[in-house]
Amino acid sequence: MLSPKARRLTQLLARLPGVGEKTAQRYLLYLLTSGTEVARELGEELARLPETLRPCVRCGNIAEVEHPNEDAVCAICRDGKRDGHLLCVVARVHDLVAIERAGSMRGRYFVLGKLLSPLEGIGPEELPLAQLVARIREDDVREIIVATPPSVDGEATALLLKRELGRELGDSALTVTRIASGVPHGGDLEFADPITMGRALSGRQKL
Amino acid sequence: MLSPKARRLTQLLARLPGVGEKTAQRYLLYLLTSGTEVARELGEELARLPETLRPCVRCGNIAEVEHPNEDAVCAICRDGKRDGHLLCVVARVHDLVAIERAGSMRGRYFVLGKLLSPLEGIGPEELPLAQLVARIREDDVREIIVATPPSVDGEATALLLKRELGRELGDSALTVTRIASGVPHGGDLEFADPITMGRALSGRQKL
Numbered sequence: 085m086l087s088p089k090a091r092r093l094t095q096l097l098a099r100l101p102g103v104g105e106k107t108a109q110r111y112l113l114y115l116l117t118s119g120t121e122v123a124r125e126l127g128e129e130l131a132r133l134p135e136t137l138r139p140c141v142r143c144g145n146i147a148e149v150e151h152p153n154e155d156a157v158c159a160i161c162r163d164g165k166r167d168g169h170l171l172c173v174v175a176r177v178h179d180l181v182a183i184e185r186a187g188s189m190r191g192r193y194f195v196l197g198k199l200l201s202p203l204e205g206i207g208p209e210e211l212p213l214a215q216l217v218a219r220i221r222e223d224d225v226r227e228i229i230v231a232t233p234p235s236v237d238g239e240a241t242a243l244l245l246k247r248e249l250g251r252e253l254g255d256s257a258l259t260v261t262r263i264a265s266g267v268p269h270g271g272d273l274e275f276a277d278p279i280t281m282g283r284a285l286s287g288r289q290k291l
Numbered sequence: 292m293l294s295p296k297a298r299r300l301t302q303l304l305a306r307l308p309g310v311g312e313k314t315a316q317r318y319l320l321y322l323l324t325s326g327t328e329v330a331r332e333l334g335e336e337l338a339r340l341p342e343t344l345r346p347c348v349r350c351g352n353i354a355e356v357e358h359p360n361e362d363a364v365c366a367i368c369r370d371g372k373r374d375g376h377l378l379c380v381v382a383r384v385h386d387l388v389a390i391e392r393a394g395s396m397r398g399r400y401f402v403l404g405k406l407l408s409p410l411e412g413i414g415p416e417e418l419p420l421a422q423l424v425a426r427i428r429e430d431d432v433r434e435i436i437v438a439t440p441p442s443v444d445g446e447a448t449a450l451l452l453k454r455e456l457g458r459e460l461g462d463s464a465l466t467v468t469r470i471a472s473g474v475p476h477g478g479d480l481e482f483a484d485p486i487t488m489g490r491a492l493s494g495r496q497k498l
Contacts, residue, residue, distance in 0.1 A: 086353065089344055089355050090355075093337070093340070093344075096333045099329055100318045100321060100322075102314075109388065113385060114307060114308045115307075116346070116353060117346070117404075124338050126334075126337050127334045127335065127337025127338030128334065128338045129299065130322065130333050130334025131330070132334070133331070133334065134327035136296050137294070137300075137323055139323070146293065146320075146323060148295075159294060176320070177324070178316070178317065178320055181316065197324075
């Protein structure tokens with residue numbers, strides 16, 4: 085149906101997460117019919133992406149590349165007003181963005197990049213634990229907030245971090261905390277699933 | 292939250308149809324973390340898009356550009372085995388692709404690009420009726436299959452085409468037909484809406 089070049093571009097677009105062949109075709113047809121500027125601008129920015137943005141060498145967040153041959157450091161790691169003794173460990177950059185949106189985190193971050201997942205064959209050796217320990221020692225971190233998601237893999241990763249950090253840094257004054265899990269703001273108790281409700285109860289705090 | 296360059300790319304990605312800020316961010320983070328090759332390849336193909344693909348000058352389908360300074364003609368219009376006397380009028384290239392997928396259309400196409408829509412302020416003067424008439428005369432078209440969607444705008448456009456083509460080409464042997472509307476294949480009569488069921492009944496054919 086589509087010409088070879090159109091098919092090739094559709095296949096490339098279909099590599100985006102959650103995009104199938106039909107959506108990719110829709111994107112392509114939009115780009116073809118919406119004037120040439122959108123496609124060209126987007127294309128040029130994407131082609132330049134590896135030179136403009138890179139993972140932050142300290143935390144894994146997105147960082148702008150200042151000098152092509154130097155390691156990139158993100159805005160949060162460069163921000164002198166952040167509390168360097170407070171480090172929030174997240175699974176993905178998406179989670180970091182969500183936490184930053186809340187606006188109440190005054191420390192810095194460490195992006196694991198993946199979660200422990202026996203089902204997907206991801207073991208402890210694939211997590212950047214050595215880098216995390218090095219970062220904690222270097223910045224003299226006092227508190228680690230484990231903000232992995234409250235899923236099976238996220239909880240397993242949190243427990244692993246607690247154990248490994250205890251073993252590596254047992255003699256230090258490091259506190260490892262975990263974000264709260266419970267009924268979300270605006271959520272209806274009636275529709276909370278049993279696990280969430282159980283967590284809301286067991287995680288109760290004095291008023 | 293995101294750096295200026297990341298924000299700019301997110302905004303560009305969010306111009307794709309159905310893509311909001313969150314999805315655009317997800318695409319960006321995927322492209323950043325999945326190795327540099329996907330972003331670069333996709334970017335280069337997109338930047339080249341205006342030079343490689345263009346609307347077919349005859350029918351509006353996607354056509355590969357052979358020579359930069361010549362009009363592009365699509366594979367269907369160039370296919371000598373197609374019946375030039377049979378012309379299928381569709382609203383969008385998406386619809387052409389869907390019809391081609393069925394594999395039973397042996398004629399050629401004409402893409403209107405838009406439908407008559409009083410609500411969106413699209414009147415008859417915005418439809419390429421003159422081009423359609425010219426195409427019919429040029430190719431000595433005998434049958435026009437109006438394959439606009441069975442929606443309010445699609446039906447209005449079909450009626451407009453019938454009227455305008457009758458006025459312009461009243462003395463010719465042109466037949467204007469409309470694709471059937473009814474209960475879809477595999478569909479359950481129980482769940483058919485009243486309008487579809489009404490059309491299935493009024494459009495009944497002799498067995």
